[in-house]
Amino acid sequence: MTTETAPPTAQAGPRALAWQRRRHSVARFWKQYRTRRAGLLGLATLVLFALVAVTAPLTVGSDVSSVTAAPGRPLQGPSGELPLGADRFGRDLLGLLVWGARVSLLVGLLAAVLSVAIGTLVGVTAGHFRGMYATVMMRITDWFLVMPTLVLAIALATVMSRSLGTVILAIGVTSWPTTARLVRAQTLAVESRPYIERARALGGGHRHIMLRHVLPNVMPLVLAQTTLMISSSILAEATLAFLGLGDPTVVSWGGLLQDAREAGAVSSGDWWYLVPPGVAIAVVALAFTLCGRAVESVLNPRLGVAR
Amino acid sequence: MSTQDQHGRGHPHPARTRLRAPRLLAAALTLATALGATLAPAPQRAAAKEKRVLTVAVAQSVDSLSPFLATRLVSTSIHRLMYEYLTDYDPRDAHVVPGLATAWKPSPDKLTWTYTIRSDAKWSDGRQVTAEDAAWTFRKMMTDEGAATANGSFVGNFAKVTAPSPTKLVIELKKPQATMTALDVPIVPKHVWDKVRDFSKFNNDRSFPVVGDGPFVLTDYKPDSYVRLQPNKTFWRGAPKFDELVFKYYKDGDAAVAALQKGEVSFVSGLTPAQTAALRGQKNVKVNEAPGRRFYALATNPGAHARNGRRFGDGHPSLLDERVRHALFMAVDRRTLIDRVFQGHAVQGEGYIPPRFSTYFWKPSADQELSYDPAGAARLLDEAGYRKNGDGRRVGKDGRPITYRLLCHATDPNDKAVGQYLKEWWGKLGIGVTLDCLDNVTDPWLAGRYDLAFDGWSVNPDPDFVLSIHTCAALPATPKDTGATDNFICDRKYDELYARQLAEYEPAERADVVKQMESRLYDLGYMNVMAYPNAMEAYRTDQIESITTMPEKSGNIYGQDGYWSWWSAVPADSGTSSGGGSTGIVIGVGAGFVALAGAGAFLALRRRATAEDRE
Numbered sequence: 001m002t003t004e005t006a007p008p009t010a011q012a013g014p015r016a017l018a019w020q021r022r023r024h025s026v027a028r029f030w031k032q033y034r035t036r037r038a039g040l041l042g043l044a045t046l047v048l049f050a051l052v053a054v055t056a057p058l059t060v061g062s063d064v065s066s067v068t069a070a071p072g073r074p075l076q077g078p079s080g081e082l083p084l085g086a087d088r089f090g091r092d093l094l095g096l097l098v099w100g101a102r103v104s105l106l107v108g109l110l111a112a113v114l115s116v117a118i119g120t121l122v123g124v125t126a127g128h129f130r131g132m133y134a135t136v137m138m139r140i141t142d143w144f145l146v147m148p149t150l151v152l153a154i155a156l157a158t159v160m161s162r163s164l165g166t167v168i169l170a171i172g173v174t175s176w177p178t179t180a181r182l183v184r185a186q187t188l189a190v191e192s193r194p195y196i197e198r199a200r201a202l203g204g205g206h207r208h209i210m211l212r213h214v215l216p217n218v219m220p221l222v223l224a225q226t227t228l229m230i231s232s233s234i235l236a237e238a239t240l241a242f243l244g245l246g247d248p249t250v251v252s253w254g255g256l257l258q259d260a261r262e263a264g265a266v267s268s269g270d271w272w273y274l275v276p277p278g279v280a281i282a283v284v285a286l287a288f289t290l291c292g293r294a295v296e297s298v299l300n301p302r303l304g305v306a307r
Numbered sequence: 308m309s310t311q312d313q314h315g316r317g318h319p320h321p322a323r324t325r326l327r328a329p330r331l332l333a334a335a336l337t338l339a340t341a342l343g344a345t346l347a348p349a350p351q352r353a354a355a356k357e358k359r360v361l362t363v364a365v366a367q368s369v370d371s372l373s374p375f376l377a378t379r380l381v382s383t384s385i386h387r388l389m390y391e392y393l394t395d396y397d398p399r400d401a402h403v404v405p406g407l408a409t410a411w412k413p414s415p416d417k418l419t420w421t422y423t424i425r426s427d428a429k430w431s432d433g434r435q436v437t438a439e440d441a442a443w444t445f446r447k448m449m450t451d452e453g454a455a456t457a458n459g460s461f462v463g464n465f466a467k468v469t470a471p472s473p474t475k476l477v478i479e480l481k482k483p484q485a486t487m488t489a490l491d492v493p494i495v496p497k498h499v500w501d502k503v504r505d506f507s508k509f510n511n512d513r514s515f516p517v518v519g520d521g522p523f524v525l526t527d528y529k530p531d532s533y534v535r536l537q538p539n540k541t542f543w544r545g546a547p548k549f550d551e552l553v554f555k556y557y558k559d560g561d562a563a564v565a566a567l568q569k570g571e572v573s574f575v576s577g578l579t580p581a582q583t584a585a586l587r588g589q590k591n592v593k594v595n596e597a598p599g600r601r602f603y604a605l606a607t608n609p610g611a612h613a614r615n616g617r618r619f620g621d622g623h624p625s626l627l628d629e630r631v632r633h634a635l636f637m638a639v640d641r642r643t644l645i646d647r648v649f650q651g652h653a654v655q656g657e658g659y660i661p662p663r664f665s666t667y668f669w670k671p672s673a674d675q676e677l678s679y680d681p682a683g684a685a686r687l688l689d690e691a692g693y694r695k696n697g698d699g700r701r702v703g704k705d706g707r708p709i710t711y712r713l714l715c716h717a718t719d720p721n722d723k724a725v726g727q728y729l730k731e732w733w734g735k736l737g738i739g740v741t742l743d744c745l746d747n748v749t750d751p752w753l754a755g756r757y758d759l760a761f762d763g764w765s766v767n768p769d770p771d772f773v774l775s776i777h778t779c780a781a782l783p784a785t786p787k788d789t790g791a792t793d794n795f796i797c798d799r800k801y802d803e804l805y806a807r808q809l810a811e812y813e814p815a816e817r818a819d820v821v822k823q824m825e826s827r828l829y830d831l832g833y834m835n836v837m838a839y840p841n842a843m844e845a846y847r848t849d850q851i852e853s854i855t856t857m858p859e860k861s862g863n864i865y866g867q868d869g870y871w872s873w874w875s876a877v878p879a880d881s882g883t884s885s886g887g888g889s890t891g892i893v894i895g896v897g898a899g900f901v902a903l904a905g906a907g908a909f910l911a912l913r914r915r916a917t918a919e920d921r922e
Contacts, residue, residue, distance in 0.1 A: 066731060067724075067728050067731060068643070068728060068732065074580070089647060089727070090647065162743070162744060244717055244744075248723045248726070249730060249742055261559070261561055262560065262579070264560060264561055264564065264578070264581040264585070265561075266561040267561050268581040269585065
């Protein structure tokens with residue numbers, strides 16, 4: 001959250017104390033998180049997928065997406081050489097699945113971060129400033145909230161050129177309003193506490209209060225929201241790619257499904273083209289949701305009581 | 308692209324309200340019976356009336372229903388059904404047969420043509436079709452720039468068109484014209500169309516049914532949804548045998564195939580190799596594969612300009628160099644494309660006109676051919692002065708690395724697949740490619756905002772039209788206008804040859820000139836034909852008993868040069884399939900309700916049983 005490093009611990013200054021506190025709370029968080037089996041399962045799955053995606057350049061390499069150097073016949077079934085068969089160009093589907101994980105995860109992460117960043121900005125400022133500004137911002141939020149996300153994203157992706165950036169932007173710009181609402185509510189709750197009033201009395205400006213007091217307090221919520229948002233971003237990316245709005249030269253899971261559909265794999269029953277990317281999307285989305293729920297239940301005391 | 312809401316996230320209904328089981332059950336049962344009662348008579352009704360509908364799955368959007376504007380295959384095919392032309396092509400071997408004209412005769416100097424118009428043809432509103440209708444149609448295209456958008460090339464050489472009597476049409480020419488027995492122009496009713504004010508705007512989709520004299524009458528149209536036609540019972544060649552013809556839109560190929568498998572549509576075209584293979588073994592489905600009448604080409608922007616000399620668009624300047632265009636095509640391995648993308652269901656591209664039209668088919672000689680040679684292509688680019696920089700990228704005259712925009716149809720899987728191959732092949736040459744896949748390629752295309760583009764036309768038995776779209780005369784008048792031009796090509800030598808072939812009445816001589824034109828076009832390198840895709844289509848044999856292909860031996864069904872396929876289609880005798888479907892629905896709906904009611908009752912009972920435990 002902050003980039004400063006811990007000073008020498010010769011004397012326990014306020015900085016050192018703060019860091020000690022943070023270390024403690026991380027340890028406490030992990031201790032509680034560890035008790036949630038579903039969360040651990042999700043985390044393990046994520047680590048596995050992340051490892052596969054990060055090491056993809058070493059294990060399969062970018063050649064796997066080359067159409068001119070494809071090893072198999074078009075739509076070849078699974079065999080010893082190609083465990084998941086070949087796509088419509090004769091490329092190795094297992095390799096494509098691994099290679100596609102990079103794009104799907106990257107887009108999911110960046111889109112979620114963008115969406116949560118916008119949501120947090122709008123939420124904190126609207127909760128802090130109130131008045132006219134808040135009314136306007138919240139009406140804009142409402143407008144985005146009632147607009148069907150997918151339709152808006154499709155409209156955006158259609159008018160802009162087809163690239164990864166467009167997809168990230170389209171998802172991020174359309175999915176922030178829930179975060180904004182959540183963060184605003186939390187901001188209002190935090191700002192009603194007495195220490196905010198004290199800070200203000202001591203001469204703390206808007207900037208100081210929002211950055212030093214409100215933001216650290218809404219951060220847990222933001223973190224949980226990001227984790228949950230990633231899974232829906234991955235699904236949205238897959239949906240957009242499946243609808244043919246992604247960059248056709250970039251390999252992603254949704255793009256693989258779209259290719260399969262266009263090649264007629266559905267009607268000809270070439271399951272090896274359809275099932276693996278679909279399962280991969282489902283598993284990663286599920287893993288992020290499990291993690292997100294676990295984080296949420298650890299950080300949000302109100303949810304914790306029910307357990 | 309269609310955006311049905313099938314991906315929307317539905318919210319499960321929170322059934323928190325307490326419902327008492329008996330009432331719920333009763334309500335569900337009432338609903339089920341009511342639904343059953345409304346659905347049950349459907350099969351009997353269907354059997355009693357038995358309206359035989361021929362449903363054709365299509366994907367291409369209609370550009371316009373006005374025959375003066377439409378150029379897309381789907382629209383011109385529909386116009387063939389709505390309006391009779393002066394002459395038709397025989398379905399067996401495409402020789403010219405009488406249409407609206409029963410006979411025709413040129414004067415000795417070949418400059419005056421006299422057509423005898425048949426007296427047994429009627430418009431669908433009961434009026435007689437006369438020579439004046441035809442004369443008016445041609446005159447309109449000659450005098451009104453807006454009416455000449457689609458078929459202006461046919462009348463560019465007309466001096467005067469008159470109708471001395473209701474059965475006599477006289478066309479006087481400025482110069483001899485070889486296409487006088489192949490005027491592919493829909494003749495429209497004068498008494499309806501002379502009310503139209505602006506021909507460049509009127510799309511003929513306001514009032515239905517649309518008055519016509521073809522085998523079918525257009526009765527209803529909803530963009531990207533359906534086109535509905537009724538048979539014209541008084542059609543002079545004989546009424547079609549189906550009771551209705553519907554072109555139904557399926558923007559997704561697999562959905563169309565699924566509809567065919569379920570019997571919702573009778574005919575599907577444009578199948579992929581995988582779909583063809585899957586449908587081959589199926590019961591009640593016949594797959595028809597035929598050499599196509601289309602070419603599939605790579606068009607290069609020659610610097611878009613209008614007839615008034617004004618340049619527009621932003622084509623890459625390096626493409627004006629013939630060596631660059633040749634180098635690009637030399638890096639294209641057409642054999643791999645046939646083998647991988649079309650999986651053998653296409654013929655390797657050579658000249659402009661597909662080999663199916665053997666009279667006009669031309670292929671480059673061995674030393675003229677731009678055969679696959681990446682090394683040669685690299686040499687040619689070096690020669691042209693486009694050398695590689697430190698990063699291995701070729702640099703344009705402006706000092707920036709070259710990246711071409713390749714315009715592709717988002718709805719065509721082949722475009723995207725071929726685009727990926729091109730990207731890699733040209734990438735090895737040091738040239739970058741961005742694939743611009745759009746649903747609507749027309750706007751950037753007409754504005755000249757592209758470098759390269761995927762292009763394809765269906766060729767008629769008489770090639771005049773596909774040749775005319777590359778002449779200077781086809782260019783738009785000003786940058787704001789829309790011309791008939793395909794790709795803004797304007798070459799004086801080509802134009803001279805075009806004029807020569809148009810004036811040549813001797814078929815062999817004309818074919819020779821047409822081949823010279825193809826050779827010229829090939830050398831220019833603005834239109835590089837990569838393949839002639841086969842027509843791959845399938846129909847249900849339990850709905851269509853027989854249908855005419857064109858040509859009769861190994862011919863296609865969809866997009867013929869005439870109305871033969873849909874006019875000749877004979878319905879199969881089977882009223883059982885639709886009845887079975889409806890019964891199935893009734894049973895399914897009933898079973899669903901019973902299950903729902905059961906589940907509801909169970910839940911409600913359970914909630915009541917645990918009522919004391921809760922709260």
